[in-house]
Amino acid sequence: MRYVPWRLAVFFAALQPVVLWGYQAWILALGGDPGKVLVDRLGLTALSLLLITLAMTPLQRLTGWGGWLAVRRQLGLWCFAYASLHIAGYAIFLLGLDLQQLLVDFAKRPYIFVGALAFLGLFSLALTSNRFSVRRLGRRWKRLHRLIYPVLGLVLLHMLWGVRADLGEWLLYAVLGAGLLALRLPGLSGRWHFGASADAEKKMQ
Ligand code: HEM
Numbered sequence: 001m002r003y004v005p006w007r008l009a010v011f012f013a014a015l016q017p018v019v020l021w022g023y024q025a026w027i028l029a030l031g032g033d034p035g036k037v038l039v040d041r042l043g044l045t046a047l048s049l050l051l052i053t054l055a056m057t058p059l060q061r062l063t064g065w066g067g068w069l070a071v072r073r074q075l076g077l078w079c080f081a082y083a084s085l086h087i088a089g090y091a092i093f094l095l096g097l098d099l100q101q102l103l104v105d106f107a108k109r110p111y112i113f114v115g116a117l118a119f120l121g122l123f124s125l126a127l128t129s130n131r132f133s134v135r136r137l138g139r140r141w142k143r144l145h146r147l148i149y150p151v152l153g154l155v156l157l158h159m160l161w162g163v164r165a166d167l168g169e170w171l172l173y174a175v176l177g178a179g180l181l182a183l184r185l186p187g188l189s190g191r192w193h194f195g196a197s198a199d200a201e202k203k204m205q
Pocket of ligand 1: 036039040041042043044045046047050083086087090094112115116117118119122155158159162163
């Protein structure tokens with residue numbers, strides 16, 4: 001109950017982009033190729049949400065505030081939701097729901113295959129992001145959820161391979177991702193936290 005207003009604020013902040021773009025698409029304000037614009041924006045938002053989700057534990061350790069961990073699962077699920085919409089947009093607007101074209105894309109564009117692998121990883125994380133799975137899987141749950149790092153690597157590869165043009169933008173995401181990964185490396189992660197972080201983390205899980 002303690003973090004309800006904060007959780008709600010995060011919920012509406014994460015919902016807002018998709019509502020705005022839906023409206024822009026409705027009033028034909030997304031330019032000449034709205035389908036591609038939507039697919040790109042949804043993909044970039046999914047990647048941003050993945051990085052934001054990964055930033056929650058370091059932020060909690062740095063500040064000692066439990067609110068970061070209180071929204072971590074929600075943010076992970078938003079990442080999954082945006083990735084799902086990204087793929088639905090690709091299937092509808094870029095493929096025209098042509099299944100044969102999907103097979104051609106898989107064969108011709110390896111970055112699509114890499115994206116599909118990343119999505120499979122995200123799917124397994126989303127499926128087990130509930131109290132029941134945490135209890136049921138025990139220690140294996142933590143190990144499974146470390147999958148988030150290979151997933152991030154696959155998404156970055158998918159982006160680099162698919163959209164070779166804007167290397168600067170890709171580098172920004174890659175550097176942020178590498179920084180977040182470095183903070184979780186054994187040896188580094190324990191050194192810089194303050195206050196009752198371990199306790200708070202236990203309570204939020
Ligand atoms: C079956 C899985 C996937 C398919 C078929 C797919 C499809 C695509 C396509 C076609 C593009 C390029 C669009 C263009 O031509 O500009 C793209 C770009 C991108 N995708 Fe995916 N994707 C998949 C999974 C994912 C996942 C899981 C994520 C993130 C969590 C993601 C994030 C991105 C990003 C960040 C871009 C670059 C967008 C940009 O730079 O504008 N994709 N994807």
